[in-house]
Amino acid sequence: MRFQVNPSAGQPLYLQLIQQVRHAIETGVLQAGESLPGVRVLAQELVMSPNTVVKAYDELERDGWIDIRHGSGAFVSARRGMKPRADRLRTAQARVRALIAQLQADGLSGEEVQRLFEAELVFAQPIQRRTR
C-alpha cells in the first residue's frame, strides 16, 4: 500500500493521509486485521513529519478505522458495512463522470471543470478542528 500526500494542496497533510487510509479501507485495498506501516517508517517513506502520521493515526483510531497496539503497530479494525460504501463510491463515480461529460458538452474545459469542483469543495468540507 502506497500513500501519497501533496504538501502544497490546500488541505492539512494529516487529513490527506486520513482520507487515503479510509479510502483504502472502504474500497477493500486494506482489509481488517492488516497492518499499517509504523510512524517512523511511514514518516520516512512519505518524507513528512512524524507528528503528521501520529495525528492521522490517532484520529483514525478514535473514529474506529484502525486499532493501535503499542509495540506492534497499527491494524485495520474489523468493521462491518464496508461493502455498501464501496458500492456508493462506484455509483458516485458514474455520476461525476456523467456530469463532467455534460459540462464539457456545454463547452467548458477540463481545467475550468476542475476549478469549479475545487471551489465548491473548499466550502463543502465539514468544519475541522483548528490546528493553530
Added chain:
Amino acid sequence: MSDVWAIDTDRLSKRYGTFDAVRAVDLKVARRGITGFLGRNGAGKSTTIKMLLGMIRPTSGAGRVIGRRIDDRAEHLEMRRRVAYVAEDKQTYAYMTVAQMIRFTRSFYADWRPDLERRLLDEYALPPTRRVKALSKGMRTKLALLLALARRPELLILDEPSEGLDPVSIEELLQTLVATAADGTTIFFSSHQIVEVERIADRVCILDQGRLVADVSLDYMRQEYRRITIGFAGEPPMAAFRVPGVEHVRASGRQIDVIASANAQAIVEEARRAAAVSVEVVPIGLRDLFLEKVQHGERDERP
C-alpha cells in the same frame, strides 16, 4: 519554567554598529516537532542561531534553549551537552579520516551512543578511512549529522543543511531529519528552500530583515489561508473587506485580490452581498505566504 518550548526567546536582538541584524525576536519552538526557519539570505537566521547556541552575545533580549538561559555560563554548558548543531559550512578537521573524526568527537561526550554511531555509519555508507577533505558535500553533511546524532540530542539545530547538496542527497537528508524527529529529537532548521520546509516541517517561522514576520502551523495554513479573487461590475467596495481574517486587499481595476488567514467563507459571503460577479478561492502555499511576508528588493545595509 518554559518546559513546552525547546527554544524560547524574548526580544532577542543583535546590532553590529548601526546595523540591526536581529530585531526583538520572540521565537517559540515547541518540543517534539520539526520547525523550519525561513528567510532570505542575510535575513538574520544564522545570527539568531549563533545567539541561541551562545556563539554570539545578544545586544539585548534574552533566551532559553531546552530551558537553559543562553547568557548564563553554567546553564549554557549544560544546554550545549543536550543540543547538537550542524553548521552551514559543516566545518570539520579536513586532514582527519572519517574514523578519526568520529573518535575525536566521541571523546568530548560522555553520553555518546556507540550503537547509534555504528548504525548511522552503516546507513550513511561513510568510508571510515577516507579523509574528510576528500568527501563529497553530501557525505560531509552525513558525517556532520552522524557526529550530531550519535549523542541522541534533545534538540538538533541545523543551519542551511541542504545548501549545495544534489537532489538525491537532499532527499536522504530530509528522510534522516524525519526519522530523527520520530526518535523524539526536536528539530529546528534554517533554510531558504521553501519546498523542503513545506514537506517536512510542522511549523514555520519566517525571519525578514531581522524581524520575525510569521510563525504558523503549516497544516493551519493549508486549511485556512486562501487567496480570494473577486470581480465586480462596478467600483469594488473596498470597505466591505475590513473583516477579521483579511491580511491584505489589493485592487486592480474592478477586480480585488484578498489574502485571508481565516474566515474565507465569511469573506466570500461578504463579496456576494456586495454583488460580486465572480468569486474564485484558491489555497495559499508556503511560497505565496513567504513572498507575501518578506520585503522585496535588496537589503542595502550590511554588517
